[in-house]
Amino acid sequence: MAYRWKNDLTRADATPRALFASRRQVLAGLAASGFATPALALGRSDANTLEQIRSYNNYYEFGFQKEEPAKHAGALVTDDWRVEVGGLVDNPGSYTLEDLIGGLTVEERIYRLRCVEAWSMVIPWSGVELADVLGRIGVQDGARYVAFETVLQPAAMWNANARGMDFPYVEGLRLDEAMHPLTLLATGIYGEPLANQNGAPIRLVVPWKYGFKSIKSIVRITLTAEQPITTWTRIDANEYGFYANVNPQVDHPRWSQATERPVGVGLFGGRRDTLMFNGYDEVAPLYAGMDLRVDY
Ligand SMILES: Nc1nc2c(c(=O)[nH]1)N[C@H]1C(S)=C(S)[C@@H](COP(=O)(O)O)O[C@H]1N2
Numbered sequence: 001m002a003y004r005w006k007n008d009l010t011r012a013d014a015t016p017r018a019l020f021a022s023r024r025q026v027l028a029g030l031a032a033s034g035f036a037t038p039a040l041a042l043g044r045s046d047a048n049t050l051e052q053i054r055s056y057n058n059y060y061e062f063g064f065q066k067e068e069p070a071k072h073a074g075a076l077v078t079d080d081w082r083v084e085v086g087g088l089v090d091n092p093g094s095y096t097l098e099d100l101i102g103g104l105t106v107e108e109r110i111y112r113l114r115c116v117e118a119w120s121m122v123i124p125w126s127g128v129e130l131a132d133v134l135g136r137i138g139v140q141d142g143a144r145y146v147a148f149e150t151v152l153q154p155a156a157m158w159n160a161n162a163r164g165m166d167f168p169y170v171e172g173l174r175l176d177e178a179m180h181p182l183t184l185l186a187t188g189i190y191g192e193p194l195a196n197q198n199g200a201p202i203r204l205v206v207p208w209k210y211g212f213k214s215i216k217s218i219v220r221i222t223l224t225a226e227q228p229i230t231t232w233t234r235i236d237a238n239e240y241g242f243y244a245n246v247n248p249q250v251d252h253p254r255w256s257q258a259t260e261r262p263v264g265v266g267l268f269g270g271r272r273d274t275l276m277f278n279g280y281d282e283v284a285p286l287y288a289g290m291d292l293r294v295d296y
């Protein structure tokens, strides 16, 4: 049974109060109806292997080549991890991982990851819904966006001074996107803790958006009134938009987004058609009234 979230969760201008109230309604409905699965139902048998997921990565702080993060990310220090929570929140502070997500429901979610470079993988994440974390930190009235920042460890991140990029890597979501039940803070893959190259110890996963939105190794979460700056819009806003929803009808200026290459299907696997919102149709109401050619 596929769920549909048609309610105030999908209103871009909704206040934090309204978003949390409608979320409670939805959760009550789900409890009554039994269970729910995303519109795009994938199983572990559809997923890439752990070996593939850990060896073909984008984590530019560790190099631009796909095999470089696996080679170099071992140097990342993830002990005693802290996430600084601030901005328009009731409970700002320096959170341990236990403070941030301890006691929340950890779920396995098998999502397709569609990179803006036109390849894709299927990854069995484990993680918590970002909305649960936002509930814990207390979103204040006036907050409309969530900004995220990746750790910066120059000793380990040999490529963090790469020309044309400006680290730490930063990303952001509109509050209703952040509150959507598909949006995860992931801590594992195939039930194992995240490998450093996949964004240990905690990273964002937003399956209907291009992969660059799913920021790794998060050390800062800030609730803001204004749309935050993001690494890729700063590099080239004409090529990489803030929304970055997967959209086969809006091409990247330098290549088509109509199809994608599934990683690891072998020589004869061929390309597949890219789906609107990467197949996660239930998010469409988030963008009602928006022109996704303008807000790409
Ligand atoms: N900090 C940081 N986060 C990042 C990136 C990065 O370079 N640095 N790359 C992004 C891109 S372009 C993609 S496609 C995904 C890849 O995630 P994976 O390597 O775990 O498959 O991570 C995203 N998160």
Ligand SMILES: [Mo]
Residues within 6 Å of the ligand: 058, 114, 115, 116, 117, 210, 211, 212
């Ligand atoms: Mo990507």
